[in-house]
Every structure is written in structure tokens, then in C-alpha cells.
Amino acid sequence: MSSAKYVFVTGGVTSSLGKGIISASLATLLQSRGHRVTIQKFDPYLNVDPGTLNPYEHGECYVTEDGAETDLDLGHYERFMNHPTSQANNVTTGSVYQSVIQKERRGDFLGKTVQVIPHITNEIKERMQILGNSGDYDVIITELGGTVGDIESLPYVESVRQLCWEKPDDCMVVHLTLIPYLTAAGELKTKPTQHSVKALQESGVFPDVLVCRTEHEINESIRRKLALFCNVQPDAVIQSIDAETIYDVPKLMKEEQLDKVVLKNLGLNHTGEADITRWEEFVFNLKNPKNEIDIALVGKYVELKDSYKSISEAFIHASATSRCKVNLHWIHSEKLNDQSAKEALKGMHGVLVAPGFGPRGIDGKLHAVKYARENKIPFLGICLGMQASVIEYARNVLNHQDAHSAEMNPDSSHPVIDIMEEQKKITDMGGTMRLGACACELKKGTIAHAVYGADLISERHRHRYEFNNAYLAQYEEAGMKATGINPETGLVEIVEIPDHPWFVGVQFHPEYKSTVANPHPLFVSFVKAVLKNKA
Numbered sequence: 223m224s225s226a227k228y229v230f231v232t233g234g235v236t237s238s239l240g241k242g243i244i245s246a247s248l249a250t251l252l253q254s255r256g257h258r259v260t261i262q263k264f265d266p267y268l269n270v271d272p273g274t275l276n277p278y279e280h281g282e283c284y285v286t287e288d289g290a291e292t293d294l295d296l297g298h299y300e301r302f303m304n305h306p307t308s309q310a311n312n313v314t315t316g317s318v319y320q321s322v323i324q325k326e327r328r329g330d331f332l333g334k335t336v337q338v339i340p341h342i343t344n345e346i347k348e349r350m351q352i353l354g355n356s357g358d359y360d361v362i363i364t365e366l367g368g369t370v371g372d373i374e375s376l377p378y379v380e381s382v383r384q385l386c387w388e389k390p391d392d393c394m395v396v397h398l399t400l401i402p403y404l405t406a407a408g409e410l411k412t413k414p415t416q417h418s419v420k421a422l423q424e425s426g427v428f429p430d431v432l433v434c435r436t437e438h439e440i441n442e443s444i445r446r447k448l449a450l451f452c453n454v455q456p457d458a459v460i461q462s463i464d465a466e467t468i469y470d471v472p473k474l475m476k477e478e479q480l481d482k483v484v485l486k487n488l489g490l491n492h493t494g495e496a497d498i499t500r501w502e503e504f505v506f507n508l509k510n511p512k513n514e515i516d517i518a519l520v521g522k523y524v525e526l527k528d529s530y531k532s533i534s535e536a537f538i539h540a541s542a543t544s545r546c547k548v549n550l551h552w553i554h555s556e557k558l559n560d561q562s563a564k565e566a567l568k569g570m571h572g573v574l575v576a577p578g579f580g581p582r583g584i585d586g587k588l589h590a591v592k593y594a595r596e597n598k599i600p601f602l603g604i605c606l607g608m609q610a611s612v613i614e615y616a617r618n619v620l621n622h623q624d625a626h627s628a629e630m631n632p633d634s635s636h637p638v639i640d641i642m643e644e645q646k647k648i649t650d651m652g653g654t655m656r657l658g659a660c661a662c663e664l665k666k667g668t669i670a671h672a673v674y675g676a677d678l679i680s681e682r683h684r685h686r687y688e689f690n691n692a693y694l695a696q697y698e699e700a701g702m703k704a705t706g707i708n709p710e711t712g713l714v715e716i717v718e719i720p721d722h723p724w725f726v727g728v729q730f731h732p733e734y735k736s737t738v739a740n741p742h743p744l745f746v747s748f749v750k751a752v753l754k755n756k757a
């Protein structure tokens with residue numbers, strides 16, 4: 223078996239250049255040439271994982287099949303590659319230190335002084351090669367979070383240097399940089415890139431490819447200048463011009479021959495062309511809708527749209543499938559009361575109530591559910607959104623006025639959403655929720671069963687609280703049905719109201735599994751129902 227090849231992706235000049243999208247686009251191109259590819263992300267912060275971070279910090283927390291709480295870039299990787307990632311695909315400085323310190327306590331380094339070099343860098347190098355050593359992949363793309371020159375990135379850059387030294391034939395570095403345009407001078411400027419490459423070179427890392435983010439076309443003379451001063455081949459200067467959608471980027475990178483340059487650097491066959499016909503069909507359908515709908519996304523982190531990244535991307539996938547443009551209207555749940563909910567949701571063809579934690583904004587979510595339920599507007603509730611639909615139903619249909627989730631009101635006399643027995647003794651907050659893939663059995667003759675076309679499905683979870691089965695009979699009797707049940711625990715995973723055109727609440731997160739190649743059926747069905755409602 224030949225050894226895996228490693229592509230390290232670093233970023234210079236500024237953050238938010240889109241390393242994740244470039245990595246995912248490269249993976250897409252390599253995959254379409256038949257290579258087995260995965261992408262991993264190394265984040266330089268001290269949280270063990272992003273699960274304890276507020277979405278305002280780094281956007282949504284993405285959850286993998288095996289229950290890892292990860293950076294949202296892993297969502298992009300899966301959406302582009304249509305291949306699951308795992309715990310091993312996201313490493314943070316916190317998790318690296320945690321494991322080195324555990325080893326020290328165990329006595330693994332007995333007698334030695336434990337230091338950043340070599341102990342932390344060895345740990346990083348080991349983690350960088352876990353997926354490569356699994357034998358499951360030909361190419362491992364490793365995205366380094368942060369920007370070259372940051373103090374906290376240094377151990378990662380040093381680890382990359384060592385790996386490039388140890389495996390010169392199997393490793394390469396792609397450096398993503400910014401070529402700013404100075405309007406007053408009417409010029410693109412290369413100096414920031416020269417400086418960031420120099421910073422890498424001073425650390426002993428020599429980029430093989432430059433991917434240059436730019437708002438304007440980079441001409442031949444700038445490409446040559448960049449190549450000469452940054453010490454790369456002229457064909458290894460890749461332009462990454464601002465795109466209309468992130469889904470344009472694989473095609474743009476193909477036109478710039480990023481895949482060929484990378485394969486050449488790795489000593490792999492680079493003849494022929496990547497076949498991205500299906501991808502291009504998807505983009506065509508996305509850009510040429512035949513219809514348009516308005517959907518309200520009710521949440522409390524709407525100021526930062528990255529907080530609901532997977533949801534908005536799942537709508538994009540569904541909108542391409544249905545050739546129907548989805549206009550998402552971001553509505554702040556904190557601003558909704560009985561009256562303002564009517565005003566804000568008037569004219570919306572569908573309502574989605576988003577996931578979330580804690581009491582802030584919950585009342586607004588309940589008002590949004592009530593409006594959608596009473597006005598027969600297609601409704602999708604995800605996680606806390608599903609819990610909100612259960613609470614609203616208890617209050618306004620079952621007449622349990624103070625019904626609530628135990629998360630919001632531990633003293634409610636009707637805790638229709640409650641904490642599970644095994645969660646009660648847990649005191650640590652990190653990585654202790656119900657996380658990752660769980661099975662769910664679907665009842666025949668329900669929306670869920672029709673949507674999935676299966677009796678048994680698997681979806682990813684991330685929550686502590688659950689539907690309280692003590693109330694199940696009351697709900698079923700009144701008209702809200704449990705249509706998806708966890709076969710191992712009996713927990714309610716899906717609720718529906720049959721006496722409503724399309725009302726579905728799911729305790730899991732379908733958005734995590736929607737990809738370009740496999741748009742999620744629940745989102746596709748929701749979009750269809752919304753379109754029908756509009757008509």
C-alpha cells in the first residue's frame with residue numbers, strides 16, 4: 223500500500239479568506255478524479271472542542287456521525303465531499319494539551335521535562351497522520367485554523383515543517399492569501415502576500431502553491447511577480463476570485479487547475495480532467511430557479527448567520543433540487559410576542575424554528591409556532607424548535623398553562639420536555655449531551671415515513687432534554703402524534719400534526735446530513751410543502 227499524501231492549507235494576511243471552501247473544493251476535484259480524500263481541521267484555541275462555545279464566537283457547532291462537536295468548516299467538508307467526517311477530523315490546541323497532560327500524569331514521559339517541542343509537536347504530528355495511517359484515504363487535506371504569524375499557530379507550523387522534512391515526497395503546502403485592491407491607486411497589491419510567505423519561510427515552511435483571494439482578475443505580470451518573490455512555480459499561483467456562491471468555487475479552482483498543480487506536486491497522475499458534470503448541474507439548477515418562496519427562520523443568533531450555517535446550506539441544496547429559490551428571512555425570536563409574531567410572519571410561506579440553548583428568546587419561538595400551527599403554514603422545528611412546538615401545543619391545546627421545558631423552567635408543573643435520568647448526574651458541560659447518530663423508527667402513513675421512504679433512519683443529535691413520555695397519550699389523543707421513535711430508548715424523535723398541511727418537529731438535526739450530492743429529504747419535502755402553500 224502506498225502511503226497517504228498530505229496537503230497542508232495555511233492562511234496568511236487575514237482571517238476569513240475561505241480556507242475551508244478552498245480545501246473542500248480541492249477535495250471535490252480530487253474525488254472526482256477517483257482519489258479517496260478527507261479533510262481535517264486543526265484549530266489553535268484552547269477549548270477542547272467548540273461545543274462549549276457560543277455561536278457568536280465561531281458560528282455553528284457542527285456534529286459528526288460519531289458525536290464530535292466540531293468547527294463549522296467540517297460541515298462544508300461533508301457538504302462538498304458527501305463523505306462523513308469524524309472525531310479525528312477536528313483537533314484543537316486544547317485537545318492536544320489535554321492528551322499530552324494526561325500522558326504526563328500517566329507517566330508516559332517519566333523522567334523527562336515535557337515541552338512544546340517535542341511533546342506538543344509530536345502529538346500534533348501524530349494527530350495529523352491518524353487518518354492517513356488508517357488506510358482509508360489517498361489524500362489528507364489539513365486545514366490550519368488561524369493566520370500565519372499568530373503566536374498560537376506556531377506549534378502547528380513547526381509540526382508541518384517537521385512532517386515536510388520527514389516525508390518530502392508525500393507532503394505539500396498550499397498557502398491561501400489576500401491580494402488587496404487599492405482603489406485610490408487602482409492596483410492589486412502583492413506585498414502583504416510576500417510578507418506572509420516570508421513569515422512561513424522563516425519558520426522553515428515553503429509553500430508550493432499560492433491561492434490568491436482577490437476581488438479583481440490577477441493578470442500575468444502579477445502572477446509572475448508573485449511566483450518570483452514567493453518562490454513558487456508560475457503555474458502554482460492560483461487566482462481565487464470572489465464568487466457568487468461558494469458552490470462556484472470547485473469549478474473556478476478547476477479552471478485555475480488547482481487540482482493538477484496539487485497532483486503534480488504530490489507526484490500523482492495529473493493528466494486528464496476532473497469530471498464535475500453533476501456538480502455543475504447542481505449549480506445550474508441553483509442559479510436557474512423556476513419559483514421563489516419566503517421562509518422565516520426564527521432564532522436568537524440571527525445577527526450572525528454562520529450560527530445556522532448547516533440550515534441555510536440545507537435550504538440551498540433543497541432549492542436546487544426543487545428549482546425553487548428560498549428567501550430566508552432571519553427573524554429574531556427575542557423580538558416576537560403575540561402581536562409582533564403576526565406582523566413578522568405575515569406573508570411568509572413557511573416557518574422554521576431553529577435550535578438553541580437557554581431561555582433567551584424562547585417565548586418568541588412559542589409565538590412563532592402558534593402562528594404557524596393556527597394559520598396552517600408549513601412548519602419545521604429543529605431540536606429546540608421541535609421542543610417549542612411541543613411546549614406550545616401543551617399550553618394552547620392541552621391547556622397546561624405553565625407547561626415548559628425543564629431547561630427553561632425547572633419548576634413547571636408540566637415539564638413536557640424534561641431532562642433524561644442519566645443526564646441528571648452529569649455536571650461537566652463539555653461533550654456530555656446526547657451527541658451523534660441515533661436510530662429512529664418511523665410510523666407508516668406519516669409525513670416522516672413518506673419523506674424518508676424507509677422504516678428505520680439514522681440522524682444526528684445534540685441536546686440534553688427530551689420529550690416527556692408521561693404526556694405522550696395526551697398529545698396523541700389531542701392530535702399531535704409521535705411519528706418517529708428511538709427503538710432503543712423509546713424517546714420521541716419526531717412529532718407531527720396530521721390535521722395541518724405540513725407540521726413536523728424533529729429532535730435531531732437533519733441539516734447536518736444535507737450535501738450537494740444528497741440534499742436532505744426533510745428539507746426538500748418542506749420546500750415542496752411551502753411552495754404548495756404559496757400556490
Ligand code: GLN
Nearest residue numbers: 577578605606685686687
Ligand atoms: N436546549 C435544548 C436541549 O438541550 C435543545 C438543544 C438544541 O436545539 N440543539 O435539549
